[in-house]
Amino acid sequence: METKTKFNEIFELLRNKQIYFFDLDGTLYLEDLLFDGILSLINKLKSFQKKICFLSNNSSISTKEYILKLEQLGLVTDFENIILSTHPTIQYLKEKKIKKIYLLGTKSLQSEFIEKGFEITDKDPEIIVLGFDKELTYEKLVKASYFxxxxLPYIATHPDKVCPTKRGYIPDAGAIISLLNEATGKRPKIFGKPNKEMLLFKLRELKISPKDAVIVGDRLYTDIKMGKEAGVTTICVLSGETSREMIEKSEIKPDIILNKATDLINIIK
Ligand SMILES: [Mg+2]
Structure with missing residues (x-):
């Protein structure tokens, strides 16, 4: 009986939310494989007039390419409802009036920085910017170590240690941060999730209170931590890297645990 009442409370809580933030990798898809039922879920939420926003820390491709990727998966979106870790990073550089950067990042990421008016250089840069560099070379690491x-000031787009792929996990920006930390003892200032500004700047823009928002994600130390710090309802899905045992052991407790994001369809219907 008690469980049923609690369930009803959760249903009511989620039905009344205005905006749903979704993590991507491990929550809605794995690489180019959209999880079953995701499009129905998104359409259902839209039919209830819920705003949808996609969030990713993955800075290995530019925003333009990210939008293309989402379109190919059927998740039609635009610049307004996608938030990448690259965005607060660029905002910070602009606020600090920094122009010349040494970038550990892919050509795709480079193109976004150049488009936004930055100079990518290894000659007297003002700052080191570390992203998810899938084109990393030893030469780039050597230059970064010297700087x-x-x-030199040092920032990174996001702290994720690994990125999920169909075959298994691959080293992400956090692993590159650790490598440079071993070599130099230095650690960067980090943007992206779990920095709560990733959610709060969008909520301010839309004039929506954090209590009317939900974040759905698969990672405790980024998605769920950020949601809790921003005062947003947190849903941890078990379709990615987190298991029930990990949640039990963690200090970071999501408000709701679902096996997969599409379980929401039955809750909000
Ligand atoms: Mg994820």
């Missing part, structure tokens, strides 16, 4: 020893 770190020169005490």
């Amino acid at each position: 770190l020893q020169d005490n």
